[in-house]
Amino acid sequence: MMNNKIAINGFFGRMGQAIYELSLKQNFDVTVGVDLKEKLSSNLDLKFSDNLSEHSGSFDVVIDFSLPEPCVKAVKECQKLNKPITIGTTGFSAEQKKILTDAGKEIPLLLAPNMSIGVNASLRSISELSKVLSGYDVSIEETHHKNKLDSPSGTALKIAEVIAEARHSSPSDINIKSFREEGEVGVHKTIFRSSDDEIIIYHNAYNRTIFAQGALDTSQWISKQPAGLYTYKDYMEDIS
Numbered sequence: 758m759m760n761n762k763i764a765i766n767g768f769f770g771r772m773g774q775a776i777y778e779l780s781l782k783q784n785f786d787v788t789v790g791v792d793l794k795e796k797l798s799s800n801l802d803l804k805f806s807d808n809l810s811e812h813s814g815s816f817d818v819v820i821d822f823s824l825p826e827p828c829v830k831a832v833k834e835c836q837k838l839n840k841p842i843t844i845g846t847t848g849f850s851a852e853q854k855k856i857l858t859d860a861g862k863e864i865p866l867l868l869a870p871n872m873s874i875g876v877n878a879s880l881r882s883i884s885e886l887s888k889v890l891s892g893y894d895v896s897i898e899e900t901h902h903k904n905k906l907d908s909p910s911g912t913a914l915k916i917a918e919v920i921a922e923a924r925h926s927s928p929s930d931i932n933i934k935s936f937r938e939e940g941e942v943g944v945h946k947t948i949f950r951s952s953d954d955e956i957i958i959y960h961n962a963y964n965r966t967i968f969a970q971g972a973l974d975t976s977q978w979i980s981k982q983p984a985g986l987y988t989y990k991d992y993m994e995d996i997s
């Protein structure tokens with residue numbers, strides 16, 4: 758059993774459920790499920806609440822895949838309880854992001870709009886191509902399921918940030934096209950185009966396991982870090 762006991766905020770959501778199911782196969786110890794009061798009905802042998810602090814003695818670290826507002830609330834509770842948190846939620850406003858950044862001064866906090874090793878490894882190539890192919894036009898296309906609330910996706914915004922950083926430009930100058938299709942877990946295309954050729958970095962998530970894996974792995978890693986604001990890149994560089 759991995760040592761650090763986990764509370765999942767957004768337990769009954771698509772990602773919360775994917776994380777819980779994977780935790781059972783891999784011996785991660787999920788002990789607390791947090792979600793809206795009306796969703797709290799389960800035969801599982803876990804502690805459930807609509808308030809993270811209620812079972813604060815039963816977990817060491819929080820995984821959040823909920824919505825921006827409940828995530829900010831969870832972060833504030835983690836600050837009070839002095840517990841680490843790994844966050845997959847996307848769609849934060851600038852104001853909400855600032856609250857997360859400030860919380861990173863007090864607790865270990867990992868913020869990853871994409872928790873998959875595949876996308877995060879692709880970001881390295883995207884950064885490299887953005888520099889070497891500085892004369893190429895670059896654009897991003899993303900497709901997700903119809904229930905996704907934020908648009909463009911957090912991952913597309915992250916890709917834009919990586920390109921802008923590599924080219925010393927602004928992420929808002931990069932064209933992002935968003936599509937919503939029934940059942941699509943997540944496709945991202947980063948397209949580098951000249952008048953003579955085209956290079957596409959393409960990532961297609963077949964299911965949510967890749968994100969659940971990242972959430973579980975980073976939950977154990979963040980538990981060992983000092984207070985700070987971390988990204989999946991920090992985790993990836995530390996373990997490789």
Ligand SMILES: NC(=O)c1ccc[n+]([C@@H]2O[C@H](COP(=O)([O-])OP(=O)(O)OC[C@H]3O[C@@H](n4cnc5c(N)ncnc54)[C@H](O)[C@@H]3O)[C@@H](O)[C@H]2O)c1
Nearest residue numbers: 767769770771772792822823827845846847870871872968
């Ligand atoms: N970082 C990644 O790799 C990654 C991957 C997939 C999804 N996401 C993001 O994760 C978030 C969740 O995605 P999802 O598809 O699981 O969404 P979802 O709508 O299926 O699940 C969200 C859950 O949060 C719960 N919730 C709402 N208010 C709450 C509150 N006050 N307290 C506790 N729980 C509350 C909802 O009831 C629901 O069960 C989204 O922001 C999505 O964009 C990130």
